[in-house]
Structures are given as structure tokens and as C-alpha cells.
Amino acid sequence: MERHTIAVLVNDCPGVLTRVANLFGQRGCNIDSITVGSSEEAGLSRMIITTSGDDHQINQLMKQLRKLIDIISVTNLSKDPFVSRELALIKVNATPSQLVELKSIVEPFRATIVDVGPASLIIQVTGDTEKIDALLVLLQSYGILELTRTGSMAMARSAVSAPVHA
Known part of the structure; x- marks a missing residue:
């Protein structure tokens, strides 16, 4: 299994982190690390999540993340230099x-x-x-x-x- 680093831009509001973490658990993915902090735009936060999985698992997880409330964008940073x-x-x-x-x-x-x-x-x-x-x-x-x-x-x-x- 490959290690992936995923950036998730979210609305800065209560419950978003819980929904994201629950989704990982429901999909059987472990979160190796997660950091959350302010982004360059007021009212938005950026989550950086590291996890392991094959490309298919990660792509499915990213599709599900995009469907969650308060998710603005989801990017797999591991696909390009970071x-x-x-x-x-x-x-x-x-x-x-x-x-x-x-x-x-x-x-x-x-x-x-x-x-x-x-x-x-x-x-x-x-x-x-x-x-x-x-x-x-x-x-x-x-x-x-x-x-x-x-x-x-x-x-x-x-x-x-x-x-x-x-």
C-alpha cells in the first residue's frame, strides 16, 4: 500500500473534522496523521491527511470526501511534487x-x-x-x-x- 497525502479545503465550522474522520473509518482507511489550520482565505481551513491505500481506494475516498457538507476541494498531493x-x-x-x-x-x-x-x-x-x-x-x-x-x-x-x- 502506498502512502498518500491529501489536502482538503473546508469551511471553518463545527463538525467538519468529525465528518471527515468518520468517512475514513467507514471506508476502512486509517488516518496516519492529520493537521488542520487556517488557510489563505478567511473562513476556510485546510486539512492535510496522510493515509495508506492503493490508487483505487484513495480515488474512491476522495470522491466520497467531495460529497461531504462544507468540503470545498480535495487534492491528492502525492500525484505531483510537493x-x-x-x-x-x-x-x-x-x-x-x-x-x-x-x-x-x-x-x-x-x-x-x-x-x-x-x-x-x-x-x-x-x-x-x-x-x-x-x-x-x-x-x-x-x-x-x-x-x-x-x-x-x-x-x-x-x-x-x-x-x-x-
């Missing part, structure tokens, strides 16, 4: 004496240590799913006390723009 990022906060079991060692681990990932306590620290990292997963593997030996991730945020690439490395 940019995807997540944010993760990772609380690691560590003492201040391990700070330099941990900085050398997180630096190549462009991650930052945002809080240091007597027995733990919190690391912030932004990037694609694979980058965050790779950092988590390296931090396992320290003991991950808590982890929170945003889920994927994604946007289709412009047809004529060149990629910018940040």
Missing part, C-alpha cells in the same frame, strides 16, 4: 553534563535544544517524516520520555519555482 514537513518535540532523559554530547547529535538534523532541566531536555526538530524518524533512532539510547509530533503539513510545489534549501 513539500512536506513535520514538527516534533522530543523530551529525552539526560543530565546537563550530556548537553554537549546531545548537541553534537541534534546539530546535523538542524534541531535545537529548547529546554534543559536537571534530568531531561527537550529537542525541537522540523523536517520530513524520515528525518524525524532518523533522529528518534539516535535518541533512543538516551531514553525518550515524551514525544509529540504535528503530523505532516504539505503543499504542492509551484510548477516553475526552483527548490530553496532552508
Whole structure:
């Protein structure tokens, strides 16, 4: 099964998220991640949903999404080049004496240590799913006390723009 990233533009009103989530459940699809936030237009929100399935399943799911009340548009971003990022906060079991060692681990990932306590620290990292997963593997030996991730945020690439490395 392929992983798909679907963008859904919706009216910003109560119940829309519930209807979308229920549809996925009724169709037997699992939502791997979902992020919802304001869009470029007042009164509209954008949902970015990652899920797995074959092309037929995803096409059927998208047709059903389009029929729901308050859905403006549905786009399978996976069909064309797109940019995807997540944010993760990772609380690691560590003492201040391990700070330099941990900085050398997180630096190549462009991650930052945002809080240091007597027995733990919190690391912030932004990037694609694979980058965050790779950092988590390296931090396992320290003991991950808590982890929170945003889920994927994604946007289709412009047809004529060149990629910018940040």
C-alpha cells in the first residue's frame, strides 16, 4: 500500500473534522496523521491527511470526501511534487553534563535544544517524516520520555519555482 497525502479545503465550522474522520473509518482507511489550520482565505481551513491505500481506494475516498457538507476541494498531493514537513518535540532523559554530547547529535538534523532541566531536555526538530524518524533512532539510547509530533503539513510545489534549501 502506498502512502498518500491529501489536502482538503473546508469551511471553518463545527463538525467538519468529525465528518471527515468518520468517512475514513467507514471506508476502512486509517488516518496516519492529520493537521488542520487556517488557510489563505478567511473562513476556510485546510486539512492535510496522510493515509495508506492503493490508487483505487484513495480515488474512491476522495470522491466520497467531495460529497461531504462544507468540503470545498480535495487534492491528492502525492500525484505531483510537493513539500512536506513535520514538527516534533522530543523530551529525552539526560543530565546537563550530556548537553554537549546531545548537541553534537541534534546539530546535523538542524534541531535545537529548547529546554534543559536537571534530568531531561527537550529537542525541537522540523523536517520530513524520515528525518524525524532518523533522529528518534539516535535518541533512543538516551531514553525518550515524551514525544509529540504535528503530523505532516504539505503543499504542492509551484510548477516553475526552483527548490530553496532552508
